[in-house]
Amino acid sequence: MATNKVDIGVLEERTSWLLHPRFFPSKVGGKPAWLDLKNLPNPQELECKRCKDPLVFLCQIYAPYEELDECFHRTVFIFICRNGTCCRTNCAENFLVLRCQLPRKNAFYSYQPYEENENEEFPMDKWPKLCNLCGAKGPSHCSKCKKSFYCSRQHQILDWQKGHKEACLQLQAADMVKLNNFIVTDAGKAVLFKEWEIIIDEEDEEDVKDVDVNNEMEKLHKLMQEKKAGTLSNVSEGELDEYTRTMPEDKVFNKFSKRIARHPEQVLRYDRGGSPLWITGNTENSVMNVANCQYCGGERQFEFQVMPQLLNFINAGVDVNSIDWGVLAVYTCKSSCTQGPAYKEEFIIKQDLTN
Ligand SMILES: [Zn+2]
Numbered sequence: 001m002a003t004n005k006v007d008i009g010v011l012e013e014r015t016s017w018l019l020h021p022r023f024f025p026s027k028v029g030g031k032p033a034w035l036d037l038k039n040l041p042n043p044q045e046l047e048c049k050r051c052k053d054p055l056v057f058l059c060q061i062y063a064p065y066e067e068l069d070e071c072f073h074r075t076v077f078i079f080i081c082r083n084g085t086c087c088r089t090n091c092a093e094n095f096l097v098l099r100c101q102l103p104r105k106n107a108f109y110s111y112q113p114y115e116e117n118e119n120e121e122f123p124m125d126k127w128p129k130l131c132n133l134c135g136a137k138g139p140s141h142c143s144k145c146k147k148s149f150y151c152s153r154q155h156q157i158l159d160w161q162k163g164h165k166e167a168c169l170q171l172q173a174a175d176m177v178k179l180n181n182f183i184v185t186d187a188g189k190a191v192l193f194k195e196w197e198i199i200i201d202e203e204d205e206e207d208v209k210d211v212d213v214n215n216e217m218e219k220l221h222k223l224m225q226e227k228k229a230g231t232l233s234n235v236s237e238g239e240l241d242e243y244t245r246t247m248p249e250d251k252v253f254n255k256f257s258k259r260i261a262r263h264p265e266q267v268l269r270y271d272r273g274g275s276p277l278w279i280t281g282n283t284e285n286s287v288m289n290v291a292n293c294q295y296c297g298g299e300r301q302f303e304f305q306v307m308p309q310l311l312n313f314i315n316a317g318v319d320v321n322s323i324d325w326g327v328l329a330v331y332t333c334k335s336s337c338t339q340g341p342a343y344k345e346e347f348i349i350k351q352d353l354t355n
């Protein structure tokens, strides 16, 4: 039974400063806690492949390879386009996955772990400026104060409308400005998802006894349909009930529901080298070709999957009804190679619960 040990991730609220890069967090929402602070992806690399808008940070998983010195620190980041129109069934084009890794001895962090001290100085002035709104690399700045930086014109305009207009005058007068603190501004809340820490722990080895699988299935279907209803706003509840009733029996979905019943609140399953827990058996992309690593040419392997439950959490306070997924399965270079840029693109499959 211990043959397939899986780690699962659940969410906990955490003060923002504890999710600073120096603590190597696994987290959802807010600004990305970059690992390599210098060689950040350029704004063009963080554009949606469909609509060209800046992608927004969704989550990051801190997952070192204990056996490799160059992966003493290792984080995989997922970005998503906020535009619902870019979200298509069984298509992951609105996502971007980036892998970054560092040896224990590196230019950014101390060799020993940091203590949890809020006021510890962590100078950022050597490293590229970050967008005041979204925390991505910010090569442009406000021409008035020259102290607020942006990844894109879109985020500069939004920041101006949602607070910088007032802050700008104060910044112009200030001589010392602390930049890049990774804290989400009020304006940022309009764009970024709610911030959470992901706590990762081992999955229980046994199924919950007497679990009402039908009930679990219904809950999940309901969640998916609510998301669907967000895009098709005039679907009535009666129609949704009808949809549930006519859902064909799906063995894969059955297995999925049973397995997640062990930890119904899970948002992440981490199983490097294992296989994803698919949400459904009836897919167009069931034989999914995972491309080899474009940097070393080597094979990729499954590393982790993001669960649809996460949609319940990022939704809070932000209207993202049109974004959804069944499972997001992330595949990364098996050898976690060092070739290529500091942030290396990896592979993601989006599987939806469709009938
Ligand atoms: Zn888009």
Ligand SMILES: [Zn+2]
Binding pocket: 054, 131, 132, 133, 134, 135, 136, 150, 151, 152, 155
């Ligand atoms: Zn930005």
Ligand SMILES: [Zn+2]
Binding pocket: 142, 143, 144, 145, 146, 147, 148, 164, 167, 168, 169, 171
């Ligand atoms: Zn300004």
Ligand SMILES: [Zn+2]
Binding pocket: 293, 294, 295, 296, 297, 298, 333, 334, 335, 336, 337, 338
């Ligand atoms: Zn590789």
